[in-house]
Amino acid sequence: MPKRVYIFGGKKADGTAQMKNLLGGKGANLAEMCQIGIPVPAGFTITTDTCNEYYANKSKMPPGLEKEVNAALKKVEQIMGAKFGDSVNPLLLSVRSGARASMPGMMETVLNVGLSSATIPGMIKKTGNPRFVYDAYRRLIMMYSDVVMEKAAGIDPEEGKGIRVQLDRMLHALKDRKGYKSDADISEADLRALCDSFRAKVKEVLGKNFPDNAREQLWGAIGAVFSSWHGKRAISYRRIEGIPDDWGTAVNVQAMVFGNMGDTSATGVAFTRNPANGDNHFYGEWLVNAQGEDVVAGIRTPNPLNEDTKNDENRHLPSLQTAMPRVYRELDAIRDKLEKHYRDMQDIEFTIQDGRLWMLQCRVGKRTGTAALNMAMDMLAEKLIKNEEAVMRVSPNQLDELLHPIVDPSAEKAATPLAKGLPAGPGGAAGQIVFTANDAVAWAKQGKKVILVREETNPEDVEGMRAAIGILTARGGMTSHAALVARGWGKCCIVGCGALN
Template sequence: MKKWIYSFNKNIDDVKNPAVLLGNKGIGLNLMTGLGLPVPQGFTILTSLNHYFQKNKSFPIEFENELAENILKLEEISNCKFGSTTNPLLLSVRSGSQKSMPGMLDTILNIGFNKKVLKFYEKQDKSLFAWDTWRRFLHMFSHVVYKIEHFYFDEILDSYLLGAGLQFEKDLEVNDIEEICNQYLILIEERIGRPFPEDVDEQLVLSIKAVMESWFNERAIDYRRINEIPDDFGTAVNIQRMVFGNLDDESATGVVFSRNPQDGKKRLKGEYIIRSQGEDIVSGFKTPWVISNVDKSE
């Protein structure tokens, strides 16, 4: 039977040309898991499914069954449950081609979040985290899946900040974010003609399809043409348990290199933002802190 998914902990030594099937990101996650590093659990959907989807505009039944099996395994490893309102498992969906295309393909974070999960975190005394994550998810999911431009979400946020006399997102309190989310939901329903999907299985399938479709977005096509990357490579998709850099003031998101990417010197180089998620640092819209004291003086 044809396989569409490889878990991060699966041995890939016997796989011919693993980068072709798993993409460079998938290989990296697999290797780090094999080394015993603390990689959030997950699995890689192979590029072969991307090729199938582009041809048929649907997924084969056997993939849907394999996806359900791998979600179940992830639940067992994490001791959480996808769709649970008492012990929720939240996921990220990321692309991963055999050739690096930084920032060209789409990512969706916080899949599995809905109003019931929000209420769960509120009961855990994590209201600010809950509403911030819901706001982020509504924006990112709707932009990537439904192609609602960032402008409309930014306009709502900026208008609210101005009206409330606030300067930055970090100044928002729970009641502020709740009002912004309500406006987001109205916007989304107006644009797609239905309420925002709260069924977690629907969220996951729509996210996988959207990330695969991003292989043929305009910026990705232009990037491949400029860098002479073949269109028929396709992208793998990495499904991974969420880690929350926006959980509290002792949490952060960042990027770190074991060597300086500018000159190749062997010294740690990286950046981070307190109480944020990954897209904040890669988008360039927020100013990060540097990790090394050397970089602070440059």
């Protein structure tokens, strides 16, 4: 029987970066980071072949997989010194997708798996931080009900009626009622009551109780990640990018580390060079007392990584360089190590738990055509790559991008801007405004040029983002979902335009 589960952690791994086809990009790079001594929370990867077996087996787990997963989980428990589902010393897990080609935000993630009535008291005792535990639990309910109980169950709600949207509304209503500025301000008592209200709403909308068993949550999440390979937005993105259906996705199950444990914890996304223009500056964004999805979802305005890369939108916010200088120096050293190792610009995700840095992902970063050209020439000068590689680093699409229309600089100087945001994608664009992805697709089919304007984009908007000639969002930074996707497609995009309402 072929090996289906590959373990990583404790500076050892079964896999390597060369095994991308089998382990997916994320799994292969997590293994590689372990091999080169970078701090990565322990976990295991279920292979892309297993995804194809799952579909061949009528969307049921193939026989023997449970035994392999249980054996791998035991090793992860040993490395991390905690036990999954245990009432005294519980281990929590993240369950993430990972195809061999990068598909940002197109498949599913569930965090904080394993929180239940049996493990919550132990987690509170272990951390001495009940507010953090209930914050993690409300996030689990929001993600799991959306990803596992609705999407993976094949439920397709009307616009604005999905469980995640309804729970989000309840969260915003609580913040408005109590005058909380951000999620991080909500009190323990209010979070605890919110978790109860969330569970009741899940039962009311989906007709099922939220699962209160760690193992049931884990297998539900693994199945949902496999199912998301054939989700609507993943299929749309594959058509656009020419990714074959039979590649399948891997599933990465990893010990949770927490950026939402208080003011010495944080989460962030960074690029080893600026992905918009190619400048050799460490570029990224981070949020104190938050979890990873908060940064890419663009829910809060993220802080700049360092003093060099501050802009008008975040100049008033402290950088990681000044707020946590020791952690920043460690992250900067990892940046150098990864770029020398992979010999290309990397897109990285990290979490800081109680002042300790953990790396959660690295992959070759998406970039604009201008950035691709500048990076290729700089890396050639730095002797990181050879002439032949430099030529191949700029794709035909990226060369085409360099010829995209731009706003006339003299007209730009004379104009009075309505509002300012961050330049996430290249060029200039003019068109009619639409407010939904469906309208963008419909209007584009009629031959209209449209600009998609959103509070923030989410992966469900992928068809509309493709159809629009430009994208404008009120929230989000340079590492948000809109920015990542637009850059990959060379599409004009401005994010974080806070003056929009």
